[in-house]
Amino acid sequence: MKRRHFILLLLTLLSVITYLDRMCIAVAGPSMQKDLGISPEQWGWVLGAFSLTYCLFEIPSGAWGDRFGQRWVLARIVVWWSCFTGLTGLMSRHGILVAVRALFGMGEAGAYPNISGCIARWFPSTERARAQGVVWAASRVGGALAPLFVVPLIHHLGWRQAFWLFGSLGLVWVVGWMKWYSDTPKGYPGISAEELKEISDGGAGEGHRQIPWGKIFGNPQVWRIMIMYWCYVWGSIFYLSWLPTYLVNGRGFSQSTMGLFTALPFLMGTLGNLSGGLLSDRLSRRLGTNKGRRMVGSVSLALSAVCLLLTASIPGKMAAAVFLTLGFGIMDCMLPSAWAICLDIGKEYAGAITGAMNSAGNLGGFVCSIVFGYLVKRSGYDLPVAVIAGMVMVSAVLFLSVNPEKKIEIERRSDIDGDHEVLGRKGRVDSGAVQTAH
Numbered sequence: 001m002k003r004r005h006f007i008l009l010l011l012t013l014l015s016v017i018t019y020l021d022r023m024c025i026a027v028a029g030p031s032m033q034k035d036l037g038i039s040p041e042q043w044g045w046v047l048g049a050f051s052l053t054y055c056l057f058e059i060p061s062g063a064w065g066d067r068f069g070q071r072w073v074l075a076r077i078v079v080w081w082s083c084f085t086g087l088t089g090l091m092s093r094h095g096i097l098v099a100v101r102a103l104f105g106m107g108e109a110g111a112y113p114n115i116s117g118c119i120a121r122w123f124p125s126t127e128r129a130r131a132q133g134v135v136w137a138a139s140r141v142g143g144a145l146a147p148l149f150v151v152p153l154i155h156h157l158g159w160r161q162a163f164w165l166f167g168s169l170g171l172v173w174v175v176g177w178m179k180w181y182s183d184t185p186k187g188y189p190g191i192s193a194e195e196l197k198e199i200s201d202g203g204a205g206e207g208h209r210q211i212p213w214g215k216i217f218g219n220p221q222v223w224r225i226m227i228m229y230w231c232y233v234w235g236s237i238f239y240l241s242w243l244p245t246y247l248v249n250g251r252g253f254s255q256s257t258m259g260l261f262t263a264l265p266f267l268m269g270t271l272g273n274l275s276g277g278l279l280s281d282r283l284s285r286r287l288g289t290n291k292g293r294r295m296v297g298s299v300s301l302a303l304s305a306v307c308l309l310l311t312a313s314i315p316g317k318m319a320a321a322v323f324l325t326l327g328f329g330i331m332d333c334m335l336p337s338a339w340a341i342c343l344d345i346g347k348e349y350a351g352a353i354t355g356a357m358n359s360a361g362n363l364g365g366f367v368c369s370i371v372f373g374y375l376v377k378r379s380g381y382d383l384p385v386a387v388i389a390g391m392v393m394v395s396a397v398l399f400l401s402v403n404p405e406k407k408i409e410i411e412r413r414s415d416i417d418g419d420h421e422v423l424g425r426k427g428r429v430d431s432g433a434v435q436t437a438h
Contacts, residue, residue, distance in 0.1 A: 003191045004122040004199060008131055010177060011115050012138040014078065017169045018111055019142030019266075020149075021085045024166050025101070026241050027150040027262060028159040030248045030255065035159070040245075042094055044373025047241040049098045051366035054105035055359045061110020062117070062355025063211045066348070069183035070114045070121075075174050077114065080107030082170035089163030105362075110351075112339075112358060117351035120343050122185055124198055126281065128343045129293075133277020133336035140273060140332065143266035147244065151259035211352050215408055221345055222353060224402050226360035229338065231395035232331075234388050235304060237365035239265055239328050242372055250381030251317040261321050268329025276300065276333030280340060290405045293341050297334040301396035304331035308389035312382045331392065334399070344404035353408075364391075 025032070025046075033043055065073040084104040091097040112135075119131045153162040182188050185199050216222055238246075244262050247253040253261060276296055284292030307327030311320045339354060346353035368388065375384040 002195050003185070003188055004195065007118065007122050007181065008134060010181060011118060011135055014074070014111070014115065014173055014177070015135045015138035016142040016145070017078075017173055018081075018108070019139040020146050020169065021081060021166050022108070022240065023143050023146035023266075024085065024150055024163055025088060027147045027244050027259065028154060028162060029241075029245050030258070031154055031159045033245070036092065036094065036097070038094055040249075040376045041373040043245070044370045045098055046094070046101055047237075047373075048366045048369035049102040050105035050108075051237065051362045051369055052105065053102045054109045055362035055366060057106050057109035058113065058359035058362060059352065059355040062113030062351040062353075062358075064351075065110065065114035065117045066211055066351040070118045070351070071178070071181050071183050073110065074114050074118075075178055077108060077111050078170040078174050078177075081111075082167045083107075084167075085170075086164050086167030089160035089167075109359075110355060113351045113355035116339055116343060116354040118181075120346075120348065120350035121183065122199060124200075125344065126285070129280040129284070129336045129340035130277045132339040132343075133273045133275075133280075136277075136332065136335045136339070137270045137273035140266040140269035143240070144263040144270065147259035147262040151255070211349060212408075213352075216346070216349065216352055216356065219345075219408050221402060221406055221408075222356060224398065225338070225341065225353075225357050228395050228398035228402065229357045229361035230364035231391045231398065232301065232334070232338075233361035233364040234368040234391035235301075235308065235327075235331055235395075236361075237368050238372070238385070238388050239324075241365075241369055243324070246381055246385075247321075250376075251320055253317065253321075261324075264321070264325045265328035268325050269332040272300075272329040272332030273335055277336035277340075279333070280337040288405070289344060290403050293337045293344070293404045294400055294402065297337040297341075297402075298396045298399040300330050300333035301392055301399060304328070305389045305393035305396060308385055308392060312385040312389065338399075341402060341404040345407045349408070 029043065032038065033040075038046070061073065061077065081104055084100055084107055087100050088097070088104065091100060115135055116132070119128055119135070123131050150159075150162050150166075153159075153165065185191060185196060243265070244258055247258045247261055248255065280293055280296045282292075283295060286292070287295070304327045307323045307330060311323040311327065314320055314323065338357070342354040342357055343350045368391075371387075372384045375387070
């Protein structure tokens with residue numbers, strides 16, 4: 001096994017744990033709402049609190065990894081969210097629960113931007129979408145396993161104990177991470193000169209560096225990506241936060257069958273991420289990065305929007321479950337392309353740029369979580385799902401405006417003492433620097 005593949009295994013395990021912990025509250029939602037007397041609009045604030053603080057701290061957490069290295073930053077992130085996962089099981093009041101979930105989101109922010117930073121350091125550009133696909137597929141495995149574990153745990157032990165057990169998983173992972181991960185491939189035990197050359201040919205390089213914020217937020221590409229992702233997360237946050245409640249209260253599924261039908265979309269999402277990553281890299285090699293990435297992302301989002309609209313329109317609960325499952329699996333085909341685009345244009349600043357994208361997305365998730373709860377109270381569950389379908393379709397259109405071949409170009413020259421870099425954006429992208437064989 002190549003050393004970068006072992007690093008990917010560590011990141012894959014983290015992604016599974018991330019979504020086990022994140023989905024725990026969604027699956028436990030119907031039981032928690034009943035036990036604590038929480039209304040739909042109040043539950044929207046519980047879910048939205050996570051998204052809001054996750055959004056606010058995503059950019060600085062991603063940038064910290066770029067600046068100081070992902071090893072310590074990811075360790076801090078996982079320890080923090082594991083503790084607040086356990087604390088969720090102690091909650092008895094709505095206001096305190098909202099505060100704890102806000103702190104949970106603050107701590108978990110930056111997890112995926114730092115994972116992307118690790119991929120940028122360890123993987124050449126020709127393998128990034130596949131690596132992202134594996135990581136995001138693992139997140140869907142975690143999302144699928146959560147209901148299959150949480151529902152029996154709630155039945156036999158109660159929802160509080162489920163949070164305590166899930167919170168311990170991340171602490172175990174941190175021990176292995178600190179032992180086996182290095183921020184720089186060079187000097188990693190057992191790595192070959194051949195693999196180092198593969199990584200350096202298109203990799204992001206090594207070392208820690210200042211973040212050129214002006215170059216990042218002055219780039220139109222970054223803003224297009226952020227707006228696209230803001231709209232997209234309206235779709236994903238529904239599955240991550242509201243799906244179990246929707247199935248039970250909106251479609252009449254029982255608590256016992258809800259777990260299976262919550263897991264199925266995430267199993268389909270696993271396939272979507274794996275196939276989307278492979279397809280994105282393959283089409284990028286054949287058609288160029290611009291067409292390859294955009295084709296997979298835009299088509300996936302458009303088809304998913306159609307499935308969500310059908311879900312809102314069809315009365316039968318089994319038919320709705322089928323379209324929900326297909327919608328999430330197809331939607332997830334775009335994720336490897338979206339995250340690979342951030343690496344394509346940002347290179348060694350991948351953590352900051354993916355943090356900006358994911359921050360914008362979670363701001364959309366916060367708005368969606370709150371709006372969904374109030375719309376449910378006013379009109380039931382079908383209208384909110386139709387609104388989400390419309391937002392996903394807007395995201396599909398916006399995806400076409402992103403060009404991964406227009407990179408953020410940085411000029412470097414050492415100053416007198418050789419300790420600093422002067423960063424400036426080139427006015428154009430040299431045609432020889434554009435890699436169309438991703």
